[in-house]
Amino acid sequence: xxxxxxxxxxxxxxxxxxxxxxxxxxxxxxxxxxxxxxxxxxxxxxxxxxxxxxxxxxxxxxxxxxxxxxxxxxxxxxxxxxxxxxxxxxxxxxxxxxxxxxxxxxxxxxxxxxxxxxxxxxxxxxxxxxxxxxxxxxxxxxxxxxxxxxxxxxxxxxxxxxxxxxxxxxxxxxxxxxxxxxxxxxxxxxxxxxxxxxxxxxxxxxxxxxxxxxxxxxxxxxxxxxxxxxxxxxxxxx
Numbered sequence: 001x002x003x004x005x006x007x008x009x010x011x012x013x014x015x016x017x018x019x020x021x022x023x024x025x026x027x028x029x030x031x032x033x034x035x036x037x038x039x040x041x042x043x044x045x046x047x048x049x050x051x052x053x054x055x056x057x058x059x060x061x062x063x064x065x066x067x068x069x070x071x072x073x074x075x076x077x078x079x080x081x082x083x084x085x086x087x088x089x090x091x092x093x094x095x096x097x098x099x100x101x102x103x104x105x106x107x108x109x110x111x112x113x114x115x116x117x118x119x120x121x122x123x124x125x126x127x128x129x130x131x132x133x134x135x136x137x138x139x140x141x142x143x144x145x146x147x148x149x150x151x152x153x154x155x156x157x158x159x160x161x162x163x164x165x166x167x168x169x170x171x172x173x174x175x176x177x178x179x180x181x182x183x184x185x186x187x188x189x190x191x192x193x194x195x196x197x198x199x200x201x202x203x204x205x206x207x208x209x210x211x212x213x214x215x216x217x218x219x220x221x222x223x224x225x226x227x228x229x230x231x232x233x234x235x236x237x238x
Contacts, residue, residue, distance in 0.1 A: 013206060016045065018198075019062035019071040020054040024170040025234070026096065026196070027076045029056040036234040037076050040093050040218070041198050043226055047217030050210070058144070060126035063087075069203030072210075077199045080128035088207045091215045092195035094236075097165040098129065100187040103153060108160060110187045113138065119159035122149040129162060132192065146171040154183065162191055 020027055020038065028035040033042070034054055045052050054075060057065065065071040067086040079089060100116065102108045110116060113136035123129050125142040133140050141158050143149050146168050149161045161168070165186060172181055198214060200207040221227045231237070 014050055016050050016052045016072045016210070018052055018054050018073050018075050019065050020056050020075040021059040021062050022056065023076050023164070023167055025166060026094075026164075029054070036230050036236055037093055037196055039230045040221070040227060041075055041214075043221050043230065044093075044198075044214055044217035047220045048210070048213035050213075059124070063126065066199070066201040067203075069201055071201065072204050073198060073200040073207075075198060076196050078128040078194050079197065080131050082131070083128070083199070086202050087199040088202055088211045090198040090200075090211050091218055092197055093218065094196050096194045096196055097190045098163065098192045098194050099165040099168075099190050101150075101153065101161045101163075101168060102159070102185050102187055103156070104183050104185050106159070108187065110189070110191070113191075116160065122152055122158035122161040124149065124163055127163070133162070147175050150176070150184065154180065160187070164194070165190070 018041075020029070020034065022029055023037070024035065026035050026037040033039045038054060042052055055071060062071070062074045063077075063083070066074050074087065077083065077087065077089075100108075100110055100121070108119065116136075116138050119139070121133060121138055121140050123133065123140050123142055124146065125144045130140055130142070141152070143152060146163060149158070149163070150168070150172060152158045153161045169186075172184060200210045204210070218227075
């Protein structure tokens with residue numbers, strides 16, 4: 001048995017392989033610690049008695065790998081009812097804004113979902129937002145990644161694009177000139193405030209124990225200031 005944090009965990013169980021996807025600035029394979037959501041998860045898992053290695057793949061593949069048990073879980077997943085058949089969700093690690101985006105020359109406003117009914121809405125392939133949009137009776141057009149959706153928006157192949165606000169803005173700044181950035185507008189208020197989770201594959205026999213221990217570890221790092229220190233380091237206010 002090995003002792004990590006407050007919990008004793010069998011040596012064969014202490015290492016987790018978690019699928020992650022670039023979700024900048026929240027999760028980023030190119031920076032130390034892999035972004036603040038990854039740092040929070042890592043700190044809570046350490047308190048729970050686990051170490052973790054993140055394997056970066058696209059979102060849809062991360063879900064498939066966890067569904068079949070080739071990965072132990074997914075970092076940074078949103079809640080979706082259909083995923084609960086194969087993923088166990090932790091307590092939420094943070095809140096993330098989701099907004100619609102439009103071209104500056106389009107007069108599109110939003111106050112409630114029905115306002116978007118006349119429009120074709122771009123969304124990332126495989127995201128849990130698709131379920132919410134369908135529930136609201138909205139027409140979606142899926143494409144892989146923010147950049148592809150932004151290009152479609154600029155080319156007027158979609159009317160609006162919806163997704164994680166800071167992630168889209170990060171990709172907009174990283175991949176387009178200032179002139180092009182100026183053509184894209186965030187529509188307020190947010191479509192929703194999403195909560196982000198660590199999930200563990202139900203193919204892993206100890207999934208319930210891992211989540212229980214993770215939740216206790218998360219509560220500990222919130223109580224002792226570690227959680228707040230991570231947010232402050234990244235300039236995040238919640």
